[in-house]
Amino acid sequence: MAERSFAREVEDLKLGEGEIFRGEGILAITKALLQSGVSYVGGYQGSPISHLMDVLADAKDIMEDLGVHFETSASEAAAAAMLSASVMYPVRGAVTWKSTAGTNVASDALSNLSSGGVNGGALIILGEDFGEGSSIMQERSHAFAMKSQMWLLDPRPNLSAMVQAVEDGFQLSEASNTPVMLEVRIRACHVHGQFVAKDNQRPKFTLREALENPVRDVNRIVLPPANFGQEKDKLERRWPAAVNFIRQKKLNEHFGPEEGEIGIITLGGLYNGVMRGLQQLGLADVYGNSSVPIYVMNVAYPTIDDEVVDFCLGKKAVIMVEEGAPEYIEQTLHTLMRRRDIQTRLHGKDILPLGGEYTAPVMMKGLKTFIEMYDRLLLGNQPPVPDPSDVLNDPKVKALAEVVPARPAGFCTGCPERPIFAAMKLVEKELGEHHVSADIGCHLFSILPPFNIGGTTMGYGLGPASASAFNVEADKRSIAVMGDGGFWHNGLATSVGNAVFNKQDGVILVVDNFYSAATGGQDILSSRAINPNRKTNNSIVNAVKGIGATWVRQIDRTYDVAKMRDTLKEALTSKEKGPKIIVASSECMLNKQRRVKPQFNQAVKDGKRMVKERFGVDEDVCTGDHACIRLSGCPSLSVKHTDDPLKDDPVAAIDNSCVGCGNCGEVSEAAVLCPSFYRADIIHNPTGWDKFLSKFRASVIGWLQARRAAGRVVFAEA
Secondary structure, eight states, rough: OOOOOTTTGGGGGGGOOOEEEEEHHHHHHHHHHHHHTOOOEEEOTTTSHHHHHHHHHHHHHHHHTTTTTEEEOOSHHOOOOOTHHHHSSOOEEEEEEEEHHHHHHHHHHHHHHHHHHSOOEEEEEEEOOOOOOSSSOOOOTHHHHHHTOEEEEOOSSHHHHHHHHHHHHHHHHHHHTOEEEEEEEHHHHHHHHEEEOOOOOOSSOHHHHHHOOOOGGGGSSSOOOOHHHHHOOOHIIIHHHHHHHHHHOOSSSESSOOOOSEEEEEGGGGHHHHHHHHHTTSSBOOOOBBSOEEEESEESSOOOHHHHHHHTTTOOOEEEEESSSSSSHHHHHHHHHHHTTTOOOEETTTOOOOOOOHHHHHHHHHHHHHHHHGGGGGGGGOOOOOOOOHHSHHHHHHHHHHOOOOOOOOOOOOOHHHHHHHHHHOOOOOHHHOOEEEOSSSSGGSSSSSOOOOOOSSTTHHHHHHHGGGGGGGSOOEEEEEHHHIIIIIIIIIIIIHHHHHTTOOOEEEESSSBGGGTTTTTTTOOOOTTTTOOOOOHHHHHHHTOOOOEEESSOOOHHHHHHHHHHHHHHHOOOSOOEEEEHHHHHHHHHHHHHHHHHHHHHTTTTTEEEEEEEEEETTTOOOHHHHHHTTTOOOOOEEOOTTOOSSEEEEEEETOOOOHHEEEEEEETOOOOOOOEEEEESOOHHHHHHHHHHHHHHHHHHHHHHHTTOOOOOOO
């Protein structure tokens, strides 16, 4: 079950020549692939291109009708290796994954692919995840493009430009026999707009034809002496071919007046931000008309030297708008202008921030500073531009920050991973702290409050591998945590297999929530659902036993905190050598609610008797020590003031976001906290017996309340 179904939207992928396609950027890219006659598509999900994989999965029938093969790859490396189909045969292929995190995983295959080159068009769609909202390291895809001599497209974030970039990318790849990367930032992935559609194209050369007519060219295989010849071919033929194609097809664009005292050079993906900054300065309008000359690099790499030179000549100064560090393009332009002896001043990160996301306020401030330096008259009588940091520096905001607690990212309400780490905290209380290696995935939130567990994270499926150095004699064992998504992505061989082979004595905890939950809830090998297009229900326990693990425990209900605690304690104290593997399984609550809620609501609508469990706290019993919150951290657990004059502290409370997982009560019982938690059953469409029991219980409780009230001591007013 993916985070979102595109079953309705994918019908628009059938639109033909001249019809107007309206929708999201992700859908537009999918339509562009079909219009380009792609033969095969693969990839691995991850923000911000998870939806692209979901769209492709939902569009499987449409793609099959066109003869397009699609599959969800086991990892980015598997997706990149898939592009080898375009090495020997004139078939177009496209794969997708999450920016540098995925590119790092795929680097081995990509290096070989770019060295030998391709015959058919090979397109890699990268979801560039940048800025404060990013979940990964702040790196850019640009460096890999330069390293491996792969061309990098960065189109303007509107649907027409992105669709054109996909079509241009395939043509550029074929014209230069080189794989092409197409990066789309998160705003581009989810921007809405329209473009004029074309007919979908069946592949001109099919995979079946390739299989039935095999071709072999040793010059495209990366082996000596061909590998040196491939490098020579890159520089002497492929690069010039790419430059000529980019120049002739005018992939880069020019906006604004032809001449001017100053100019702006910007990456295509940052064009909207530049225009917004200029608009706020009164130098552009909402229709894209600019008073300042703008050179838009829809091709981030390679740089087209002659175009840059022509743009810079006759200007006092230009500014390079390039998000992220280091300033690769700015350095290239400095070298180019010195070699050509061009005296135009070049600015960039001496005015704009060195790193981070270039939002509209940041862009406006940098552009205003640049324009004031060289063409002040353009601005007229502009009021002072506020500094984006002024808001945070405001005394009132600072005072508020001292009162309002920080809200770090955390587990969803009812998350089955929450009780795992509550159990780990209970074990920690008894056995002391242990070194914990974390992994990529939802469980990474355990590093933050209230659990504060975890010391490192090295990559997807690498949690246990990152603890391998601690395989030494000691009084404590290391603990490594890995999700089921990471397990199947990379962890089975790299982490578990490595631990078995090297007889590591640590504890490996595999968090099995039935999905690749962190990337949007896609099915994986061990998903419990029956997927008509995939083979699911493959056991993680059988997999680890199959590569030699002997100490393996399966827990099929992580909400049993006491059992989780006892199993962890057993693993940490067992005399048996070798890795101790615990597979802790419970369905991701977010995906469960997406699945169950519609079914529940439909059943209620149909008049069926349905029971929903809810939990609460008896404020008369609650002492207000809040240990339940410290060991749970559930967003539905809060505090509220009580009118009881004998209680100084607010009592615990459960709000309406509760999903009835029962974790709070289980934690309280396992930690021997208090009996203040209760469960209430909400019955929809009650039967006659339900109504009778309700009345009977109400009468008994009412009688007890009246009896208690009658025995209460009442002091008369003076």
